[in-house]
Amino acid sequence: MVKLLAILIALCLGQAIVAERIVNCYWGTWANYRSGNGKFDVSNIDPWLCTHLSYSFFGIKDNGEIQSLDTWLDYDLGFINQAVGLKQQNSNLKVLAVVGGWNEGSTKYSSMAGDWNKRQNFINSALNLLRNNGFDGLDLDWEYPNQRGGNWDDRANFVTLLREIKEAFAPYGYELGIAVGAGQALASTSYEISNIAQHVSFINVMTYDFAMASDGKTGFNAPQWAVEDAINYWLSQGAPANKLVLGVGMYGRSFQLTDASQNWPGAPCRGVGAAGAYSGDGGYLGYNEICLNNWYTVFDNDNAAPYAYSGDQWVSFDNVLSVQWKMDFALNKNLAGAMVWSLETDDYRGHCGEAYPLLKAINMKLRWT
Template sequence: MGKLLALLAVLSLGQIIAGERIVNCYWGTWANYRAGNGKFDVSNIDPSLCTHLSYSFFGINNNGDIQSLDTWLDYDLGFIRQAVGLKSRNPNLKVLAVIGGWNEGSVKYSSMAGDWNKRRNFINSALNLLRNNGFDGLDLDWEYPNQRGGNWADRSNFVTLLRELKEAFAPYRYELGIAVGAGESIASSSYEIANIAQQVDFINVMTYDFAMASDGKTGFNAPQWAVEDSINYWLSQGAPAHKLVLGVGTYGRSFQLSNPSQNWPGAPCRGVGNAGAYTGDGGYLGYNEICQYNWHTVFDNNNAAPYAYSGDQWVSYDNVLSVQWKMDFALRKNLGGAMVWSLETDDYRGLCGETYPLLKTINRKLRW
């Protein structure tokens, strides 16, 4: 009887841990401006599929103050208010304000992190942003310390900034997360991993963008080996498993083949693939675009990832099967959860079958 009770206790603990895993849903709010079935607004969000909704992006000015990057959308259209309002449908949902992103660059963040007065401005404006709008926390996406115009001092200054944010947030129980470059080459240059891990509630590891057309050849956006190597590196450098959140891209990187008859991984490419009807950027296709293409599709078991091609167009992406493999890895490593970049490129309308197939796959593995 005692052994049975002990077994039940272990099983219950496993269910609790599984239930507490994060599913962090990044949302690029500019998708509101996309055409046709690519248009995405708050009404398209299913808050039951997310533990966290990461509202992207806010920026900063040269003094370190946080600022809206689209005041008409954020405030006049009421996107922030509507996003926070989703908590009425899922009371456990945490809505986070995301600061930074690739387009914000690194220079302003390097200057802010290294200057006491600018850090004060940043922290005070963060508190005001969260309090005034009902956010539950902040996600800092500085891409990247000590890169893109930054300097070596960014590494230690980033730790200082996060420590001061943590202290300022504590009385309000605001959550603090960061989004980080995944691979060893970026992470070793940008972060004091063990030190930043002590200051934050979770670390969103951007385990994608491992191949680009600028490489001169086709490659996988998020091959399993690169994902595993990245997570293992973060673990080896002192990041606790329960704070690591595995990134899943709901998009693919596309390429224009140099020779359409050479359509395998590693084949020469002459540039980025054609822009999609929704996303409108060369070299980048949403899963909601890819799944509608009648291209020849191959699942590469060695990389646990699919690719597809038609004529001189080639794309690598994630599908339900590759996401399942990634979630199995996250479970084996007992990671804190998974995140998606981003909601508006999953098949949220169900144009190819069920709605949100990739996000639902994550939930089935980690939460349900």
């Protein structure tokens, strides 16, 4: 009986440890404006599939203060209140405000981080944003320090910014996350990795976008070897495993083949693939678009990732199997968890099967075993 009790306690403790792993769900709120079955709002979110909901994006004013990029959606439609209101369903859910993103770029971030007054404006406005709206923390998505209009001083200034935010957040228990470029070439240019790791709650590593049509050939968006190399680099530079969150792209990068008969990985391409019906951007297809296409699909074992093609259209993406591979690696490295970019491009309506197949595959590995 004592032995049985000990086993049960151990099992419960093991489940508790697994349940603490992060599943950070980024949400591009602009998907509200998509048409038809691409439209996505708060009602489409299952708050039990995420430990963190990252509300994207807020911007930065010239004086360093944080600003809403869509006040009508954020406040008039009440998206922020509705997002924070999901905590009434799942009291353990953390809702974060995300500042930055690709379109925000680097210039304003760089100017703010390098100026004491602007940093204080940023921090004070962050505190006001979190307090006034019920957010649980902040996520900084600076793409990227020392690039895209930034400068070398960004590396040290980013550390200073994070340290000052951490100190300001401490009395309130707010979380501080960052989203970072993944590969060694990008990361070594932009970050003092061991220094920034000291000041953040977790680090979302954007382990995707490893191939683009601008390369002139088809390639995998997130091949397993590139994901592993990136995470191993961050670990080797002093980022603790228990702060690293592995990124999963719920979308594919698409290409227009130069010759439709040459449809293999590495085949020549003449540009981006055609825009999807929902996402509307060339070179980019949500998983919810890809799974409906019924293209010929191949799972490439060398890259642990699928690709699909039809005529001169070619796309590399993640499916349930490749996501499982990534989660096995995250578990093997004892990482903090996984994040997804982004909720509104999973098959959230379940048109190809069950709803949220990729997000559920992550949870099955990290939290529900």
